[in-house]
Amino acid sequence: MTSQDNVPLTRAQIRQAKRIKRFDNPWMNPKLIWGAGLLLGIIFLGIIGRFIWDLDLVFTGSSPLKLPPLGFENLRGQSGVIDHPIGTDGGGRDLLALIIVGAPNTLFVGLLASFIGMSIGIFLGFSAGFLGGRTDDVIRVGADVMITIPPLLILVVFQSAFGDVTLTMMALLIAGFVWQSPTRLIRAQVLSMKQSGYVQMAQLSGASTGHIMFREMMPNLVPYLFGSFIASVTTSIVTAVGLEVLGLGPQRIPTLGRTIYEAINAGALIQNLWWWWGIPTLLLAVIFIGLLLINLGLDEVSNPRLRKLS
Amino acid sequence: MTDKPVLTLRDLSIEFPTPTGVVQAVKNLDLTIQKGRRVGFIGESGSGKTTTALAVMQMLAEPGRIAGGTIDLAGIDVLSLTEEEMRQTRLSRIAYIPQGAMNSLNPVMRIEPQMWDGIIAHEGNMDRAELKRRSDEALISVGLPVHTADLYPHELSGGMKQRVCIAMGIILNPDLIIADEPTSALDVVTQRQVMQTLKDIQKKIGSGLILIGHDMGLMAQSVDELAVLKDGELVEHGTVQQILEAPKHPYTKDLISSVPLVGGDSFLNPDRAAAAPARDSKEPLxxxxxxxxxxxxxxxxxxxxxxxxxxxxxxxxxxxxxxxxxxxxxxxxxxxxxxxxxxxxxxxxxxxxxxxxxxxxxxxxxxxxxxxxxxxxxxxxxxxxxxxxxxxxxxxxxxxxxxxxxxxxxxxxxxxxxxxxxxxxxxxxxxxxxxxxxxxxxxxxxxxxxxxxxxxxxxxxxxxxxxxxxxxxxxxxxxxxxxxxxxxxxxxxxxxxxxxxxxxxxxxxxxxxxxxxxxxxxxxxxxxxxxxxxxxLHRSWGDxxxxxxxxxxxxxxxxxxxxxxxxxxxxxxxxxxxxx
Missing domain, CATH: 3.40.50.300 (P-loop containing nucleotide triphosphate hydrolases)
Structure with a gap:
């Protein structure tokens, strides 16, 4: 199948060739691009917001209470004002300022927890797969046991014992529950790669263990690592928001979960203050959809069988 | 239709659109296979031999398509069949024996129900005794004991699995059997046994056989006619005797000379001899x-x-x-x-x-x-x-x-x-x-x-x-x-x-x-x-x-x-x- 003829293509064929070209470069995946776009949008909001909006408005009593977004009226008949374009909450805080500070905070907890968890996972997964024997047994059994423990239960106990925690502290606690599945995944990949021809070739070339791990195996693991990273960011954010909505997150730092907690606590639902809980929820949804799209996109990148010519 | 050819390919072209242009996998192929004849498709990987076989079955992988020509299967124009008619034609008229038998059997099903699937899909439900009779008959005809039917694929050896695949292929007495490198994953000893089975059964049901492969030695021992493919073109076609004794195309000559013979001329020139690198150790290497x-x-x-x-x-x-x-x-x-x-x-x-x-x-x-x-x-x-x-x-x-x-x-x-x-x-x-x-x-x-x-x-x-x-x-x-x-x-x-x-x-x-x-x-x-x-040709290998x-x-x-x-x-x- 080597010969090619330069037959002029019809328009349909050109279109198909374009599709195939996109198919050729797996990273030009529409799902991946959309997902990354949504997340970058949130980060962008956090950065730009800091320059153009007054962040002091996150403090209690800095604004009028319970103002609706622009173009709406609340139950008292007040309409939205330009100073607080998406409304204010029951404690006199500006929602836009809350979001500018809170959304990146939520993302930060997820990314940090996942980063720490992945690092642990890579280290343990490689150790288990490479060293084998007793080390492998200990790590495998440890990860299996940890998978069965419901994280929220432990975290609720921890957080309520600690009282107020910082974002970093919370990320550290969550990281303790997201290293297991990367560990198992990497261990399995390392075990199968260890038998592969090119690793044997590297051994024949006198390569050190470090070289084999990081120069020969790691590059081929990148798509898996990425996928696993994104999956654990999702888990971490779900866990973090879950704790915050229960009122167990950081007390003095605005996060999306904390805003929802306060809204529920102040009876925003029955007072019809939908913007108070609705806008943070919407942002969380955007974050999760972004993560999901990235994950689906990465799946297609690392598993060509899922890619279709459509 | 006794004297009609089983398969006639006329001017068949198959192409695959790719980002860099259209690749022609098969170019203007003309070939006729008579009833009861064994035809070998030989060529390197990528020469279009499997693609041709899949086209006959209408099972080309996306985005491949038939660009021109006709495929005539014992009087049926294959290209004009609907999806449903084609489904009925597969197995009952053309059987395909795949390359990796180990991967073609369902690992969680016993052999027997897997063989019944084909019968039921084509002839509707029938009672178990009849199904059993037919599957046992097929197993016996490929030289397997009847109790194989109750085993799972992992309990069989590679050669046995390949024979089960043959048994499944011939259970509906097809007009044409396509065997795609059926022995490439097997040992030489098993290869000879499986090829013998395949030839026997083909003779018995009198169908045509397309044997796809790249081993000239195996072809010479197994088929009547040879079709040599190179880059999607049929470069030579004739009886085995003709091709082995007087190959015309240089590629065919290459293929024949590339098979080393025991006792034949060496393909090496052992005139030179270098000394071993000097060793500083008296110990054996x-x-x-x-x-x-x-x-x-x-x-x-x-x-x-x-x-x-x-x-x-x-x-x-x-x-x-x-x-x-x-x-x-x-x-x-x-x-x-x-x-x-x-x-x-x-x-x-x-x-x-x-x-x-x-x-x-x-x-x-x-x-x-x-x-x-x-x-x-x-x-x-x-x-x-x-x-x-x-x-x-x-x-x-x-x-x-x-x-x-x-x-x-x-x-x-x-x-x-x-x-x-x-x-x-x-x-x-x-x-x-x-x-x-x-x-x-x-x-x-x-x-x-x-x-x-x-x-x-x-x-x-x-x-x-x-x-x-x-x-x-x-x-x-x-x-x-x-x-x-x-x-x-x-x-x-x-x-x-x-x-x-x-x-x-x-x-x-x-x-x-x-x-x-x-x-x-x-x-x-x-x-x-x-x-x-x-x-x-004078060796009695698989006769x-x-x-x-x-x-x-x-x-x-x-x-x-x-x-x-x-x-x-x-x-x-x-x-x-x-x-x-």
Whole structure:
């Protein structure tokens, strides 16, 4: 199948060739691009917001209470004002300022927890797969046991014992529950790669263990690592928001979960203050959809069988 | 329709649109297959032979499509059939026997219901007794015992699975059987049995047979007509006799001459002889001291001792079927696999107890060529990484330019254009090119010992001889001793100085190749040689002779003692007293 003829293509064929070209470069995946776009949008909001909006408005009593977004009226008949374009909450805080500070905070907890968890996972997964024997047994059994423990239960106990925690502290606690599945995944990949021809070739070339791990195996693991990273960011954010909505997150730092907690606590639902809980929820949804799209996109990148010519 | 041809292909073209343009996989193919004839499609991978077969079944993989021509299957225009009509036609009129039988059977179902599926899908539900009668009949016709029906696929051997696939294919008495390299994953002995089965059954039901393959020897022994395909074109078509005796197209000539014959002309030119690299050690290069390997309760290798002196370069062949322990020997020699008992000494040093410095020295001097050229390159790097890295690691490189020159010289020595291959990624090269690069790598490092584990079993037949010649050159021009592990006795006959035949972990016959392979004395060696198909029409290979009984031969082989046929200077195999 080597010969090619330069037959002029019809328009349909050109279109198909374009599709195939996109198919050729797996990273030009529409799902991946959309997902990354949504997340970058949130980060962008956090950065730009800091320059153009007054962040002091996150403090209690800095604004009028319970103002609706622009173009709406609340139950008292007040309409939205330009100073607080998406409304204010029951404690006199500006929602836009809350979001500018809170959304990146939520993302930060997820990314940090996942980063720490992945690092642990890579280290343990490689150790288990490479060293084998007793080390492998200990790590495998440890990860299996940890998978069965419901994280929220432990975290609720921890957080309520600690009282107020910082974002970093919370990320550290969550990281303790997201290293297991990367560990198992990497261990399995390392075990199968260890038998592969090119690793044997590297051994024949006198390569050190470090070289084999990081120069020969790691590059081929990148798509898996990425996928696993994104999956654990999702888990971490779900866990973090879950704790915050229960009122167990950081007390003095605005996060999306904390805003929802306060809204529920102040009876925003029955007072019809939908913007108070609705806008943070919407942002969380955007974050999760972004993560999901990235994950689906990465799946297609690392598993060509899922890619279709459509 | 008795006299109508079973299959007529007229001007058939198949193309695959790709980003760089339309690739024509099959070009204007004209071919007729008469009832009861066996036609072989032979060609390299990518020559369009499987694509043609799939087109007949209307099972082309996306985005392939039939660009022109007609396919006529015993009076039916296949291209005008609807999806549903085509579904009815498959299996009942055309049967397809796939390449990897091990992957074609459903692992969670017993054999019997899998065979019934086909009948029920085509003829509707019927009662169990009738289904059972027909599936049993099919199993018996392929020479399998009836109780196979109650087994799961994993309980069967590779040959049995392939026969089950044949039984499934013929259960509805199709007009045409397409067998896509049905024996490529099987041992030579099993290959002969399966081909015999396939031919018998085809004769019995009187259908046409398309046999797809790349092994000229197998084709010569199995088919009536040959169609030679190259780059999607039919370059030659005729009876086997015509093609073997008077091939017209140069490619056909290449294919025929690439099959090494036992006793035939050598494809090598052994006039030159290089001296072994000077060694500063008086100790033998490699020494096995009662090496034994167990996997659980199974003994893969029975205690074996030999000494390879290594003062003159030699090629020692280790021959056997899969499971004979030959690859285990290879990995023990490389130190990947510690022996269960005994020691392997490299220049007097136990390779399992080496310091870091000694280990690096050992790696530098003992290199390998593996079976699978596709797996040997890290897909992440350009191929020159595999050549450059060890060269630098072993301290052979003087400068960047020196490394580059060494790589280019090595490539040129194995017949590759360095400018064309070195900057490529592995997936951009063919299997043959990759395997040559691995040989080039070994050449660059100039080890004292090279372990070649089935180096040509996964490359196209037409390239095998030239790659073997490259390997042979390593000994001849560069003085490297080689341990050649293979199942292919014909190549071992030509390249080696000494042959050991391994059977279930024992050496059963050993000596110079002219004696061991040219005039085998041990029943197992005889069995192996009988099983090799080669392009000789007067040999009765798969003609349904009943006196050829591998099971009996194997039983004989298990009882017979080892036969030693003389020695060569520099290699000393300790003789086992009796077989255990």
């Amino acid at each position: 490699l020494r096995f001291e009662n090496v034994r390997k167990n996997y659980g309760a199974v003994t893969a290798l029975h205690p074996m001792s030999f000494t390879l002196q290594g003062d003159t370069p030699q090629i020692i062949s280790i021959v056997g079927q899969s499971g004979s322990g030959k690859s285990t020997m290879g990995s023990i020699m490389l130190g990947f696999n510690p022996p269960s008992e005994g020691r392997v000494l490299f220049e007097g040093q136990d390779i399992q107890a080496m310091s870091q410095g000694q280990s690096l020295e050992f790696r530098k001097n003992v290199q390998a060529v593996f079976q699978d050229p596709y797996a040997c390159f890290n897909p992440f790097y350009r191929v020159n990484h595999a050549l450059k890295f060890p060269f630098k690691k072993f301290g052979l490189a003087e400068s960047e330019a020196h490394t580059q020159r060494a790589m280019e010289d090595a490539c040129a020595a194995v017949g590759l254009d360095p400018d064309l291959v070195l900057q490529r990624y592995p997936h951009q090269l063919s299997g043959g090119q990759r395997q040559r690069l691995i040989v080039a790598r070994a050449l660059m490092l100039s080890p004292k010992l090279l372990i070649a584990d089935e180096p040509v079993s996964m490359v196209d037949a037409s390239l095998r001889a030239s790659i073997l010649a490259n390997i042979y050159d390593l000994k001849d021009k560069y003085g490297i001793s080689i341990l050649y592990i293979t199942h292919d006795l014909a190549t071992a006959y030509h390249v080696s100085d000494y042959v050991m035949v391994l059977f279930k972990g024992h050496v059963v016959e050993a000596g110079p190749p002219k004696e061991v392979i040219g005039a085998p004395q041990h029943p197992y060696t005889q069995l192996l040689i009988d099983s090799i198909p080669w392009p000789d 349904g002779r009943q006196d050829w009984d591998p099971a009996k031969k194997e039983a004989e082989a298990a009882k017979a003692g080892a036969v030693y046929r003389g020695d060569v200077q520099g290699f000393d195999l300790a003789k086992a007293a009796t077989l255990g």
